[in-house]
Amino acid sequence: MSEPVWNKFLTERDKAVFAAAGYGERGGFGKRPALLVIDVNYAFCGDKPEPILESIKRWRNSCGAESWPAVAAIKSLVDKAHGKGIPVIYTTGVRREDNWDAGSWSWKNKRGGERPKVPVSNRDGNQIVDEIAPAPQDLVIYKQKPSGFFGTSMASYLTLLGCDSVVVTGTTTSGCVRATVLDAFSLNYRVALAEEGCFDRSEASHAINLCDMNAKYADVVKAAEVLSFFDSLPAGLFDLPKGTAPRLAAAVNG
C-alpha cells in the first residue's frame, strides 16, 4: 500500500502503537457483496463543483469540490456493479416539512433549521446527484440518522439478497459513512471502503476516520481493486428487484 492518507495526521507514537497492537490487517472481501452509496446528494455535494467555503454558503453540509471526483469514482463502481448484477443500495435523508423529526440534529448546528434554498438552487438537498441517479433495479433507503442501518430496512434487504459483505462509498467519511461501516461491522458483514469514493468536509476527519476504520472495521482499498474484485465474481449471483422506477423521493417528500 502506498503511504496512507492518514499517516501525516498521526503522531510517531500512534504509528508504533497501531503496529504493535495488531490492528489494520487485511480483512478481505466477502463472497456476496452489495455496493452501498451513502448520501451522495446535492446537500452534501453542492449543486456544482466549487471550493468548499463557497459551496457551504448555500449548502451548509457541502463537502465542496472534492465531492465530484468521488462521484466519478462511485459511478465507475455503480456501472460495474450494474454490469455484474451486484446489488447497489443508495441511502439519503428524509425529513418532515416542519422539521420535528430532526431531533438531535438540531442541537449541535446553528444552521440546523436551514432548509435547502430552493429559489437559489432549485434542488432538493436529499436528491441523489444526477450523475449516479439510481437505476430501476437499485434499492433506495431513506434514513434520518447517520447510519444507513438505523431505523431502516437495510439489514433485512441484505439478508433478502443473501449478502455477506458490503463495499461502502459516499459521504461524509466521518459521519454517515463511518456510522454505516460501524453497524455493518457490528452485524458481522465484511466491509471494504473504496477510498476515492469517500469524501468529507474536513480533511483531518476524512483521514483519521479512514485510519480508524481501516484499523478495526473495514479494509480501505482503492476503487480499482474493488473493480477487479467485482470483475472476478460470476454474473447473476443475486435475485435483484425486477425494477420499476425507484423514484420514490418525490413521493416521500411530498
Place this chain on the structure above:
Amino acid sequence: MQEKGTERIWDAYLTERDKQVFAASGYGVRGGFGKRPALLVIDVSYGFAGDKPEPILDSIKRWSNSCGAESWDAIAKIKELIDAFHSRKMPVVYTTGVVRPDGWDSGSWAWKNSRTDESVPRPQQNLDANEIVSAIAPMPQDLVVLKQKPSGFFGSNLASYLTLLGADSVIVTGTTTSGCVRATVLDAFSLNYRVAIAEDGCFDRSQASHAINLCDMNAKYADVIATAEIVRHILAQPEDLFPNLPAGKAPGTPALRVVATA
C-alpha cells in the same frame, strides 16, 4: 467552560481549511445537558487500561488493547463522576465485553487484528481482560451491560434500561474514544438522547484518533466538556430524580444464573 477562541485538543490536528469549514457550516454549538442524565462508563476494563499505569508500548506487550498510562489519569476523573452520580442517587451504567471461551462470537473482530485471540480469557492471566478495573468497580445499585460490539446499545438492553429509568440524556466516559465511546455516542445521538462527553474521562490508544474523534463528536453528536463542569452540574441536581434505581443486589454473573435455572 470553553471560551470562544480557546484552543481545543483537536486544533493541532486540523488543517486551516478544516477550521474555517467547521466554523462556516455551523457545527459544534453547545447542545446542552438533558434533565435526567445517566452516566455511562464504557469498557474501562483491564483489557483496555492494562493492569497498572505504564507506558503504552510496554503495556500493549501484555494487553493488546491497552491504552497505557493515560488510562489511569482518566480513571481518576471517571471516579469523580461516579461518586457525584452515586451521591445524587443517579444511574451509573457500565459496559464491558463478553466473548465465548472458544472465541466463535468474536466474528468481525477477528478479521482485522492479528492479536484478537488474546481477548479470550486466558488461564495464564490472573485478571480477566473484560473485568472492570477495581478502582471503579460497580456498586450494587449500578447497571452492568455486557456487549460484543463497539456500541453499548448494539445487541444489548441499554436503550430499554434508559427508558425504564426515564433518562433523557447520557454523560459518556471510558474507552476507546475512537471506538466504543464513539459508537455508543453515535447510537445515543441517533436515539435522540442529549449527549455529553467528559473529555478528561475518555482515553484512546491513538493520540490522533482521540483528538479527531472528540472533534467529530463535538461537531455533531455531543458536547465535549471537562469533568469538573459535569460534576458541578450533577451535584446541583436533587436526590429524588430517579426513585426507581435498582435496589441493589450484587450484579449476578451469567454463570450463576445458568446453573440456577438449569
